[in-house]
Amino acid sequence: MITRIATRVRALSGWRAHGVVLVAGLLGALALPPIYISPILLVVFPLLIWRMDVTRGWRGAFGLGWLFGLGYFMGMTHWVGAAMLVDIATFGWLLPIAVVGLAAILGLFPAVTLALVRPLWRAGHPARVLLMAAAWGLGEWIRTWGLTGFPWAPLGMTWMPFDGILQSASWFGVLGLSLMTALVACAPVLLEESLSRRMAWSLLVLTLFLPLALEGLGQLRLAALEGEEGGDPLLTVRLVQPSIPQTDKWNRELMVGNLRRYIAMSRLPGLDKVDVVVWGETAVPYAIDRMADVRAALAEAVPPGGILITGAPRVSGEGENRAFYNSLFALDGSGQVVAVFDKFHLVPFGEYVPFGEYLPLDKITVGAGDFSPGPGPRTLDIGDLPPVSPLICYEVIFPGAVVDPMAERPQWLLNLTNDGWYGRSTGPYQHFQIARMRAIEEGLPIVRVANTGISGVVSPLGQVSALLGLYEEGILDLEVPKPVQERTIFSRFGNKIPVIFSLIICAFGVFLQKRKVKYNKI
Structure with a gap:
């Protein structure tokens, strides 16, 4: 036959x-x-x-x-x-x-x-x-x-x-x-x-x-x-997923209300029991480093003695030397920025237009001009938290390229993303599963927060304890397990x-x- x-x-x-x-x-x-x-x-x-x-x-x-x-x-x-x-x-x-x-x-x-x-x-x-x-x-x-x-x-x-x-x-x-x-x-x-x-x-x-x-x-x-995962967790995080539709996210009339919604959700009971509050990619639509009043408002969402991590645009320089970055900011309880990370792997046509001088096209994201890439991947020290390798959006899809091989080995991965662009399609589901794969390859837990889902914590063995599903509004307080004690073979040789x-x-x-x-x- x-x-x-x-x-x-x-x-x-x-x-x-x-x-x-x-x-x-x-x-x-x-x-x-x-x-x-x-x-x-x-x-x-x-x-x-x-x-x-x-x-x-x-x-x-x-x-x-x-x-x-x-x-x-x-x-x-x-x-x-x-x-x-x-x-x-x-x-x-x-x-x-x-x-x-x-x-x-x-x-x-x-x-x-x-x-x-x-x-x-x-x-x-x-x-x-x-x-x-x-x-x-x-x-x-x-x-x-x-x-x-x-x-x-x-x-x-x-x-x-x-x-x-x-x-x-x-x-x-x-x-x-x-x-x-x-x-x-x-x-x-x-x-x-x-x-x-x-x-x-x-x-x-x-x-x-x-x-x-x-x-x-x-x-x-x-x-x-699995026995290694017992004992004290690496840290405890609060994941905030307000499920704001992409059409509302950059609406100027709704921006302030959206930000207040993030802050209110972050301040729900139990805030004093977490180390970090995490928001998604560009959750804050303002250049945090240039707006003291915004930083003061964000301080309300910081847990006692802890850190708020959020995505936001960043602007560097002035005039013709001005550059835009898709960034991650970490703030303490006084509203001070304690760490910044700029996205290093940009999305073609989403964050910049390849051969833009020849193509009569604009990028599909909000704002004039292309984003600039930052250095990466990086191991970031944020206050007293364990060292982390941050990844914004699709930076998590690259096997063998999510950790800086020349720096101190991080103890966890952090992926901020905004899959609201892709509605209820297969894209957000695939994106979450890709993040799971990085955790197993590297032997590191990964914390993932998406503005409209899917958000959750993945163990270094790829196991998921709880999720905020696609277009589900809510918060999750989760313990982040420690990484595997010995580095994986893949993390050494890629x-x-x-x-x-x-x-x-x-x-x-x-x-x-x-x-x-x-x-x-x-």
């Missing part, structure tokens, strides 16, 4: 072939949060391999990878279109361009890696499964830094519901999980009747054994480390591990293809 399906897929031509590949990419995105239809990958990746078998040279492989990527990334990042609806009169016309354009750019990554492995490809050979998995793994790594980087929701995040398997991210990161996922997803190809039954079943059992082995090892890690694994698997695939194996040449 598998052989008959493979033959029909290879025989497709013209618009039918292109349509099947595009739809396969769209379906592949269903494996990601918050839907998690992971078995769909067992159909999608074999189809991609069978179409790869009939490509002509690297150009054909490039086109195949791009078309598949176009569908896959449209399914993954369609939520970006919601940002264009916040000011629909100005930016509504950009919605289809944003959704399709971003997917078209991201599709270049699988396109390039499939083109690179095409000269090594032997159609019909079982070892090409290894080449496809390696190509996908390398493509996701390139996506972490290529074209400024956008490693949103890697394939390995399909395992988010499985706490045991997730622990392997502490060894080889989410990109290693993506590599393993691609390898498993390609496994049905090994059941083609053209292969030796003995070899096919041996390879299939070995491949499908991987997630079972990782689940078992992960459960052992959980059992060994993405070098999955890249090396991908290269080894690719080399092994080439080696096996040179051996005499019974298979049908296509």
Whole structure:
């Protein structure tokens, strides 16, 4: 049966072939949060391999990878279109361009890696499964830094519901999980009747054994480390989520009322029992460092002897030398700023316009002019609090790049964000799960506060005790657990591990293809 399906897929031509590949990419995105239809990958990746078998040279492989990527990334990042609806009169016309354009750019990554492995490809050979998995793994790594980087929701995040398997991210990161996922997803190809039954079943059992082995090892890690989380917490935080719609957030007539709402929620009973009150990204719409009256008002939200941490814009310099930053401010009970952090990884078209001197476009966020990047990542000392690595908005999506490797190791991660731009789409759900993955990789707890959700605290093992859901108004007082005692393997070596694994698997695939194996040449 598998052989008959493979033959029909290879025989497709013209618009039918292109349509099947595009739809396969769209379906592949269903494996990601918050839907998690992971078995769909067992159909999608074999189809991609069978179409790869009939490509002509690297150009054909490039086109195949791009078309598949176009569908896959449209399914993954369609939520970006919601940002264009916040000011629909100005930016509504950009919605289809944003959704399709971003997917078209991201599709270049699988396109390039499939083109690179095409000269090594032997159609019909079982070892090409290894080449496809390696190509996908390398493509996701390139996506972490290529074209400024956008490693949103890697394939390995399909395992988010499985706490045991997730622990392997502490060894080889989410990109290693993506590599393993691609390898498993390609496994049905090994059941083609053209292969030796003995070899096919041996390879299939070995491949499908991987997630079972990782689940078992992960459960052992959980059992060994959960005992460490006992005792006194690292600190206690109050997360404030007022759930102010994006359309109201920058309305000048509502700004003062919104700020009073933040302060009132922060002052609810129990304030004296927390160390830190945390608000979301640009929760304060004023330049705090230049407005003493605003700082005095914010002092009311500071817990006794504690700290208020909030996002706010920052302005530096005057006149032509003036620069704008998307910043995090920490204030004490007297309203004094005790620490500042400027966002270092800015969102293209959201916070600055690439090649702005040539493109007749404005950024979609409020305010004239582009934001400027700050230095980062950084370890920040805030009063008597444990050292922290702050991350604003999508800075948390970059595996291996959330902690300053040259500074003192932080004891926790802090992510302030504003996902109100994306409404009730899949974007906020994916963003929260991405933050969970960083906690496991680094072995550090993460505190996440979003203006409209999702807010919560994630343990260094990726476990969540309580959440403020999407568009849920409220506060949460939570204890932040301590980091794991010993640094994770991934925190020491980062993405070098999955890249090396991908290269080894690719080399092994080439080696096996040179051996005499019974298979049908296509």
